[in-house]
Amino acid sequence: MEIHRYETLWFGASLLLIVGFIGTITYGAVGVGIEMVNDDGGTVDPDNLSDHERFGDTGVHQINETHYEVNMIAVHPSFIPADIEIPEDSTVTFYLTASDVTHGFNIAGTNVNSMIIPGQITELTAEFDETGEFGYVCNEYCGSLHHEMAGTISVVPQEEFDMIELSGDVPDSVPTNETLTLNASVTNNEFKTIDRTVTVNIGDRTLEESMTVESSKTNEVSVTVDPAALGTGEYDWRIEIDNHVEKGQVTVEEPDASGGRS
Numbered sequence: 001m002e003i004h005r006y007e008t009l010w011f012g013a014s015l016l017l018i019v020g021f022i023g024t025i026t027y028g029a030v031g032v033g034i035e036m037v038n039d040d041g042g043t044v045d046p047d048n049l050s051d052h053e054r055f056g057d058t059g060v061h062q063i064n065e066t067h068y069e070v071n072m073i074a075v076h077p078s079f080i081p082a083d084i085e086i087p088e089d090s091t092v093t094f095y096l097t098a099s100d101v102t103h104g105f106n107i108a109g110t111n112v113n114s115m116i117i118p119g120q121i122t123e124l125t126a127e128f129d130e131t132g133e134f135g136y137v138c139n140e141y142c143g144s145l146h147h148e149m150a151g152t153i154s155v156v157p158q159e160e161f162d163m164i165e166l167s168g169d170v171p172d173s174v175p176t177n178e179t180l181t182l183n184a185s186v187t188n189n190e191f192k193t194i195d196r197t198v199t200v201n202i203g204d205r206t207l208e209e210s211m212t213v214e215s216s217k218t219n220e221v222s223v224t225v226d227p228a229a230l231g232t233g234e235y236d237w238r239i240e241i242d243n244h245v246e247k248g249q250v251t252v253e254e255p256d257a258s259g260g261r262s
């Protein structure tokens, strides 16, 4: 049977197209590191996330010198936590879950992109070699404020990064016949024990206390000052560890005027 030249040509061209289509689909599915959402990350009860070992403790956790884990919950219309900070040259594994409806997680300009499904833990690993700000968004329609579901990953220089949290506890006022206690609470989220000096300033006095905090622990130091020696008036206080600062004011009052501590 004689096949017309044009018919052979069209046949060849359409065969080429079909092969081309299959090729692009295959590449799109597996060629650029795309994985389907699966339950490899495990499952979780979306109604009891606060009891979960991971999602009861959201945020950034250091695993070793260069590896960090981020536990994050998507709940309309935000991510918890929304803005995170990590150091450059780090590998970050994200553990994500949703507590209400299906959300998405897409770091702009990267191939980090996944659905976040209630009841499932999505695990994603990305490397951050350069400093800068990476925005991420929810790219799965999830409700009226879907467009507001976004956050930032700040990649900062190694020397500017630490995982220490400081909180200061100082009363607003103290009578001269009591003791003024300035309390500093330091949480160490680094993977190793830290030894630091806490500097406390009150009025023109500077007091220093050294402290050791084990990994994943919180430790407190207190310094006491005799308010009578300061005299009545308002005093600025400041508690400092590394580049973390807490400050405020305390009023030293006559015993009668205070009527006890506020």
Ligand code: CUA
Pocket (backbone or CB within 6 Å): 074, 076, 102, 103, 104, 138, 139, 140, 141, 142, 143, 145, 146, 147, 149
């Ligand atoms: Cu969450 Cu859209």
